[in-house]
Amino acid sequence: MALSGDHSDRGELRTHESLDELRTDLADYIADLSEMSVKERGVFAVALSGGSLIGLIGYLYFLSYVCLLGFCLIWFYASGLHIWWKMESRKLCEAPYNKTVDWAKWYIFWADERVVGKNHDDSNYKLAKDGFLSKVPIVPSHVHSINDSVSAEQAADDYKFVIRQLVRTRVISVSEISDCPKFDLVLLGMGPDGHVASLFPNHSVLGENDEWVTFITDSPKPPPERITFTLPVINSASNVAVVATGISKAEALHLAIDDVGPDCPSLPARMVQPTNGKLVWFLDKAAASKLDGAQFSDLG
Numbered sequence: 207m208a209l210s211g212d213h214s215d216r217g218e219l220r221t222h223e224s225l226d227e228l229r230t231d232l233a234d235y236i237a238d239l240s241e242m243s244v245k246e247r248g249v250f251a252v253a254l255s256g257g258s259l260i261g262l263i264g265y266l267y268f269l270s271y272v273c274l275l276g277f278c279l280i281w282f283y284a285s286g287l288h289i290w291w292k293m294e295s296r297k298l299c300e301a302p303y304n305k306t307v308d309w310a311k312w313y314i315f316w317a318d319e320r321v322v323g324k325n326h327d328d329s330n331y332k333l334a335k336d337g338f339l340s341k342v343p344i345v346p347s348h349v350h351s352i353n354d355s356v357s358a359e360q361a362a363d364d365y366k367f368v369i370r371q372l373v374r375t376r377v378i379s380v381s382e383i384s385d386c387p388k389f390d391l392v393l394l395g396m397g398p399d400g401h402v403a404s405l406f407p408n409h410s411v412l413g414e415n416d417e418w419v420t421f422i423t424d425s426p427k428p429p430p431e432r433i434t435f436t437l438p439v440i441n442s443a444s445n446v447a448v449v450a451t452g453i454s455k456a457e458a459l460h461l462a463i464d465d466v467g468p469d470c471p472s473l474p475a476r477m478v479q480p481t482n483g484k485l486v487w488f489l490d491k492a493a494a495s496k497l498d499g500a501q502f503s504d505l506g
């Protein structure tokens with residue numbers, strides 16, 4: 207059973223009993239936004255991040271290897287668990303969404319990317335391609351990954367250029383308030399330190415207000431070289447979803463969401479505050495365990 211509630215100005219909280227439930231709710235949420243955006247604008251421009259998020263909308267590639275080893279798969283089927291799993295969980299790349307979502311209208315971007323080759327195991331593009339993009343009929347030319355053959359600085363510049371072209375042609379909308387691109391949806395994970403995209407605590411990049419996309423070469427989470435959307439771009443989106451699961455995220459979520467006074471104003475996850483858009487947090491019970499004051503109500 208999912209619990210949902212608004213948390214003052216920190217957006218809507220959706221806390222789930224299990225990852226299967228979270229997956230299904232996230233898939234419904236994204237499918238609904240896609241439908242609305244295609245109806246209104248004819249397209250759906252979505253920015254992905256890396257990390258466990260992709261495993262929740264698609265598959266984590268390494269799981270295939272595990273299953274290929276045989277034991278897990280045989281046990282899974284022999285025990286009948288697969289029937290329960292199919293009933294409880296729906297992923298965005300599976301039925302019914304693989305048929306009902308208008309994939310041809312999707313445009314894919316990355317809110318952050320590691321500056322490595324596209325075939326490198328650290329690549330967020332590879333993670334998304336293997337686990338999600340290759341499972342649904344998205345038009346290959348609508349997938350905008352970074353230039354992986356140049357420096358981090360150049361890759362950020364090139365990505366800005368690509369985004370600017372697509373803002374001109376209105377594939378990506380533009381914010382009425384700033385001149386920032388306005389993505390229909392920015393999907394973020396959150397690290398145990400409260401980082402989102404590649405915006406890390408106490409990093410100077412948090413103060414970058416002029417650029418749409420910037421780069422870092424000293425990421426505390428490897429690999430060190432990354433490009434990232436800046437806060438003004440994330441906060442100009444029509445919808446921002448932060449997906450965080452597991453007990454390791456609990457303290458950072460408390461600092462990002464609860465009323466903690468002036469203690470944590472510069473925690474990156476707390477700085478996610480869409481100006482005109484909607485912020486939704488997708489959590490499991492472990493991640494939500496240190497939140498206080500949340501008014502939950504049954505989603506039914």
Ligand SMILES: O=C(O)[C@H](O)[C@@H](O)[C@H](O)[C@H](O)COP(=O)(O)O
Nearest residue numbers: 255256257258395396397402403
């Ligand atoms: O490329 C990256 O490293 C990510 O974009 C990063 O921001 C990630 O989303 C968080 O670190 C959460 O990752 P987990 O969900 O795996 O903890």
